[in-house]
Amino acid sequence: PSTPDPSDFLAVDAGLDDDERSIRDTVREFAEERLAPHVAQWYSDGGLPVRDLAAEFGKLGVFGMHLAGYGCAGTSATAYGIACRELEAVDSGLRSFVSVQGSLAMKAIHRWGSEEHRQQWLPAMAAGEAIGCFGLTESDAGSDPGSMRTRARRDGSDWVLDGTKMWITNGTAADVAVVWAQTDEGIRGFVVPTDTPGFSAPEIHRKLSLRASVTSELVLEGVRLPEDAAFPDVRGLRGPLTCLSEARFGILAGVVGAARNCYETALRYTLDRHQFDKPLAGFQLTQRKLADLVVEVNRAGLVALQISRLKDAGTLHHHQVSFGKMANVRAALEVARTARTMLGGSGITLEYPVMRHMANLETVLTYEGTEEMHALSIGQAVTGLPAFR
């Protein structure tokens, strides 16, 4: 047997099939050539060239790639996870763009929309010609979305929506917003074209994390929609939670990329840099850290692959998604923090990706269910006792 590959120590990718490997190579090449050279600038500017990127992601075929029909590629969940990993190896904000478009906005329309919603939006969204966002969180309803105040009331055959959503990825750039609101029949989802009068989406500035991503408020003031703007069949939190489970899958696979990139950066850096007349990588304390990083990156990769296979087999339970999200984001943050120390002063700059990943991962720890919520989900699964409230 040959010596393990430092970039894939446990040969996790040997568990991929040929199609999945070819998607990995295509997305990795795109990420390295088209995204990586610009990401530090986008991060420091606090913004993205959203339209250009949407068109390119559309051409690459990553928007809604694991959905079937309507211009979507229909790949395995495993392939989608690998694409997320390769994008997040550049930046969590870029993976968030793709996750929100594909796993939240498109998935909601694909799963819960009427045939007209699907025909109207999905092909354009898959092609990157239309951008979507997903409005669930409010300033007073984060971990507890059931307490949302945004309301949709009937007025004749129309719906009228009032309320404010907070922390909405892609909001300012979106052509269509999937908005969840209280109604007399429970929480329902609405497909809201963002040019509807009364809708606005001011951008949230001064973020110290996920800066290469658009984050917005959604303000709905008397937004009047036709009756068929509502998702026809789903009521209650089941609607948004189905989509969140999809997006969390993208995260647990994606963060493996951020962790790998931090580890590889630390490995290269410590091999190159000399102190006390030898490479930093030659000191025992550095090798201890490198070994810890290798273990965390590969363990997270295995968790992601196992959960991907469960998803493809149709047996993945949302408690297992919670396991993956909690375990892998935690691992990635640990890797980023340790890698940061290994770069010394250089580690705090945008010249290297490590501190950027570390700051991003603080958002990733919080969004799509905080670490605490996923711990409670695992706790419920093993005890049968819900401790959420």
Ligand code: FAD
């Ligand atoms: P809170 O719910 O107030 O939580 C604060 C702290 O209290 C956390 O540590 C939490 O774990 C803890 N806590 C809460 N309840 C309990 C409990 N019962 N037991 C123990 N601890 C508890 N939302 C969307 O709808 N769409 C998006 O596109 C989107 N994008 C986002 C992008 C960014 C950059 C960020 C930062 C957030 C985004 N979110 C989005 C919102 C995100 O999902 C929420 O921030 C998250 O759900 C947490 O809600 P919160 O911020 O209100 O925190």
